[in-house]
Amino acid sequence: EAGVTQSPTHLIKTRGQQVTLRCSPISGHTSVYWYQQALGLGLQFLLWYDEGEERNRGNFPPRFSGRQFPNYSSELNVNALELEDSALYLCASSLLGGAGTEAFFGQGTRLTVV
Amino acid sequence: EDKVVQSPLSLVVHEGDTVTLNCSYEVTNFRSLLWYKQEKKAPTFLFMLTSSGIEKKSGRLSSILDKKELFSILNITATQTGDSAVYLCASTPGAGSYQLTFGKGTKLSVIP
Numbered sequence: 001e002a003g004v005t006q007s008p009t010h011l012i013k014t015r016g017q018q019v020t021l022r023c024s025p026i027s028g029h030t031s032v033y034w035y036q037q038a039l040g041l042g043l044q045f046l047l048w049y050d051e052g053e054e055r056n057r058g059n060f061p062p063r064f065s066g067r068q069f070p071n072y073s074s075e076l077n078v079n080a081l082e083l084e085d086s087a088l089y090l091c092a093s094s095l096l097g098g099a100g101t102e103a104f105f106g107q108g109t110r111l112t113v114v
Numbered sequence: 115e116d117k118v119v120q121s122p123l124s125l126v127v128h129e130g131d132t133v134t135l136n137c138s139y140e141v142t143n144f145r146s147l148l149w150y151k152q153e154k155k156a157p158t159f160l161f162m163l164t165s166s167g168i169e170k171k172s173g174r175l176s177s178i179l180d181k182k183e184l185f186s187i188l189n190i191t192a193t194q195t196g197d198s199a200v201y202l203c204a205s206t207p208g209a210g211s212y213q214l215t216f217g218k219g220t221k222l223s224v225i226p
Contacts (some may be wrong), residue, residue: 004156009209033213033214035214035216039220040216041218042202042216042218042219043191043202043204043216044216045213045214045215048213055213056213061221084145088155090155090157097222102148102159102162103214104159105150105156105157105158106156108156110142110155110156
């Protein structure tokens with residue numbers, strides 16, 4: 001069974017640009033979560049999507065946004081990139097509502113903003 | 115604001131040593147506490163603890179939750195170099211999601 005897959009694995013962007021990161025959850029999982037892991041800050045919750053809707057978002061500015069598609073895959077969009085957006089972006093998936101099982105993480109996308 | 119605090123932040127031990135990693139939490143609507151191991155990128159799941167006082171074990175790793183004192187510990191016995199990693203503790207809210215609040219992690223280095 002395929003795990004959570006993320007693309008791309010690495011990318012470099014210039015300050016002010018826009019970026020789109022992609023995540024495919026484990027088959028059967030309907031919830032997708034996005035986390036940012038910046039150096040020295042630990043994993044911080046960004047967004048939660050379930051059944052195509054945004055269920056909650058963390059303490060991040062509106063230039064962080066995303067969506068979930070009918071096949072439950074998800075995109076994270078970051079506009080007007082800033083240097084401090086450089087981080088590892090991790091996607092996780094779980095069953096609906098996290099019922100009875102843990103969340104599984106993908107390998108992440110390493111974003112560098114220069 | 116929900117808070118998860120791990121200690122120590124880093125630890126260096128010799129192979130064969132036993133280590134104890136600590137995690138305390140202040141979380142509203144607490145449902146469960148999770149431990150993950152992060153070696154390079156993807157955190158891998160170790161334990162989920164929901165009930166107080168019940169130890170979970172997997173090989174040389176074990177963990178226990180104290181819901182009265184709001185903390186959990188992760189024990190690793192007979193450490194091996196392959197145990198070198200960042201160990202993450204996270205809490206889940208009672209809302210039925212995996213919107214996790216993570217601690218900053220404990221970086222464990224096991225030297226031969």
